[in-house]
Amino acid sequence: METPVTCEDLVKVYNGKKKVTALDHLSLNVKEGEVFGLLGPNGAGKTTLVRIFTTLLKSTSGHAEVGGFDVDKQENKVREIIGYAGQDSERSAYWRLSVRENLQYFAYALRDVPYKVSKERAEEIAEGVGFTDRLDRHFIALSGGEKQLVIVMRAIIHNPQVCFLDEPSKSLDPVTGHRVRNYLKKYAADHGMTLVITTHNMLEAEEVCDRLALVDHGVIKFVGTSPEFKRRVTVKETLEIGTNNISKELEASLSALPGVTNLVHEQSVRLYCDDSFSILTDVVDLLKRSGLKAPVRMVEPSLEDAFTFFVQNGDKEVKPNA
């Protein structure tokens, strides 16, 4: 199957006291075997989209398919081929059972994996993510990150064709996060599994996703690879000043330099401009005059830069597809 995850003209409206349009005529195709990232600010509609694909939510209109099955009309067929780890689901297992017992219960009872196979799979996956030594610990005794890891393990224990992970590495430490990402990427490649991940973790998106989609206000604003995304959104060059301590006056002077279109003041100061080389000497002069000693360098924009820029500026700054 060329595109095991696909939707067309999908609309989801939540009918509360105030109607909220979570998805607004959204269309998407995910190719077989690819790791696909859904990025977007909070409330963009990523989780709603995943819930529709996983048969947990009904769309208001439009059409969605997973593995060639209609998510509304053939929901059990869809459920047979998917794996799922929801957002904030680190409490969603039996607390008094061990990790091994939990994995076996879910695989054997709810996913129809033969008992012996479920046992072997639990051990195999635990080894892959470096969890073998904690397989016999009670779920309640695990840390938040470890619980989250068990939930991710549960999502793939039955070897699904398509797996949806909603912010899978949210509570994982950087080392574990890196190990799990690598494992998932390798697992997907080895088993031909299509993986759809929603994330705010740009490192994760850059590390594992073959392609990504940027969702905002229920609409897909961009679909492509990470380098394409950076090229498309960060049309500006970036100059970084290695300090987070500059005065308001200096910030204003830097912003007023010719060609500077945006200044982001966080852990460092980033100037987005048309031509960073032409303003470099002016920037150094301004720093000298204010008595500030800080390194200045021209940087390759990261995916996070691109994401931040996109969220702050929206479509206005986005140039047509490169």
Added chain:
Amino acid sequence: MPNPIKLFYMSVWRNLLTMTRYKANFFFEMLGSFLFGFGMLIFAMAFDTNMLGNLVGSTNYVAFIILGISYQSWQNTALWGSAGMFQGELSSGQIDYTFSCPFSRYWYITGNIAASALQSTIFFTPMFCVALYFTSSTLTPLGVFLGLAATMVSVAAIAHLGAIFASLVLKYRQTTAIFSFFNFAFQMLTGMFVPFQLLPAVLQVAGYALPITFGMDLLRYYVMGTRSIMPVEYEWVGLFLQLIILSVIAKLTVMYLERSAKEEGLHYL
């Protein structure tokens, strides 16, 4: 798709693991069952046994009330077990995972109820034995068998009522007050603690609609030798009819309410 027997078997496995892992709690739960039964002895002394004799044909109030309580431990599980399970799954977020799995929701609910009922039997048995002790003068092996058979059929029917309540959780999410209301109403309407014959006629009609009424009445009839509310053949037919009707309604309700809950999402909003 996982089959119902596997769902039931694994639910029993999960429950027993969880229950026996905490040994002190398990021991006191068993002990509590005995304590409750014997505690009723004191409670029973406050009652007018002559009135009971006139109403149900037996003055054995001790057995009357202990059988009611024994029955209640099964009935509670059947009626509220799966609703409680869904509320737990909703608050932990597990419902998202379980409902993304390919199994029949109806079998998942009833399988879990059956597993919990089996678990309740462990606690039901000591109390039931206390009741049997107090009915030794009227007790026959056939009576015990038929009493238990009636209990099982009625509990199966109640389990479907429980499935309906469980699926209400999917739609309405916070249902504690609704369940408390119905729990008390059912206890009053079915003669669990006071003879059914004491209820006003209008309430008796409502009581006939519930499988708890016939189940408990038949249990007491066979074990204690009380007078039945109506001819026992009618009560058996009523019980089986209730089982069939409630199972159809439960299946439809589960299907309808899952679809309806999917409009806004299964998780807590």
